[in-house]
Amino acid sequence: MNYADSARITAVLTNCWFSYTENSKDADIIIFDTCSIKQKSEDKITGKLKTIRPDQKVRITWCMIQHNMRSWKLKAESWKLNVWNFMGSASSKTPKVIWLSTDEINNWKSKNDASSKEGNWKFIGINHAFNPIFHNLTQKRKNIELMRRIDDTGLLPLILKKLGYTFSYDQEMINEYEKIIPENISTSMNSHQKTVYIPISTWCNQFCAYCIVPYARGLEKHFPVDQIINETKIHLQHGAEEIVLLGQIVNKHPEFITIVKKILKLKGLKRLRYTSPYPTYYSKELLDLHEKEEKLCPHIHIPLQSGSNTMLKKMFRGYTVQQAKEFIDNIKKLTRKISITTDIIVWFCDETEEDFQETLDLVKYGWFDMVYIGIYSSRPGTLAAKNYSDNISRAVKRDRRNRLNELLKDISRKNNNEELGTTKEVLINKIRAWVIEWYTDNMKQIIIETWPILEWKKWATKKWIRVGEFVTVEITKTIAFKLYGKIVVT
């Protein structure tokens, strides 16, 4: 999601004739697109700020801002603020507020979206640098110029003018995050543009006890189908081949099946994936599509989090272990071989040895290809932080992690062994030294040792293998968590 968001920010700024550089040393302006999922993510930002030159302007956006804004006392009345799009006002004596008037915003909106209704708010405060938490940061780092919500990305040109920048833009943009299309801008973590990440919804209403997302981003919003399809078509026309649909609960979009079916029919598509799903929103229709549609990747992620009913209830997940097993059974009944992965949070508050044993049992039952293990970290403001204590000792945590890892290693080794001798289509993501790395269509990490294969392929087909190219690979060796293969020249 961070990559997709950064692409939208880049789209707005390049439209205003800013140019993009990957090297922060060359940049006049540095933007931090932050994450709050763990305390460590927020701490990283404060660490990184120390590495920035005093003459470089810094802007911070996304979850860290939205999450911390919540701890701020509302004094909206005294500042004549309407809180519709704004969480509060300053308790600092020297607030640094950038005001956008109703007229400015309404003009902006009506110019770009004929269907939008006039907002009834008076002002929007954009620069949150005067939140006492951020205020301290700006006192230490005078080059912090702007702190804003990701939702205000479309308003960046207006904000920049308020900050004293002069520029023109090629096309008017809109303050609706989802309508900004990062055309020809990489939206993924890859160095090629064959994979494109497309948000179809944002925020989350689930309020799992441990999770900061609903507080950091707000309540769920689903983007219109036509707009999602339009964005997908644009990326496919520009050469993308792998589409990844994004959402905090991606399969909760009320028209998820329609979106998937429509994208599967689009010209140029080779692969379709989606992340992150939620167990209870896997419909029979979606599983049927996984079975029949070759382009829908044979990988289903089912984030179960725990195998203990006590823990699931405390986490507010809304399903039982029995139901979790039924979800797994439904996937295993499919005739197409599907790789299944899950997320498990171990060491959640009050987790007993018995709870942990039940989680190990569920992992054995699911026989997952991968378990992404989450180390519970208490996030201020969440239900868990308010009501439970993080009371598992470090030694117990370490012991449980090791035992889960051992089980996972064993399952992964056995599952991977079954892939031996099969062929897979692999999208090359990285080539380093004599090794090519990426994931298979069923999300397994694969290493292709290129020499002398690379030379052989060159000789056989007079063509070099490049990053962003699909190649067919035969699996020649397997270990836990990894496949090894050789390129099949056709």
Ligand code: SF4
């Ligand atoms: S579903 Fe739960 S874990 Fe996932 S983003 Fe929403 S609140 Fe967080």
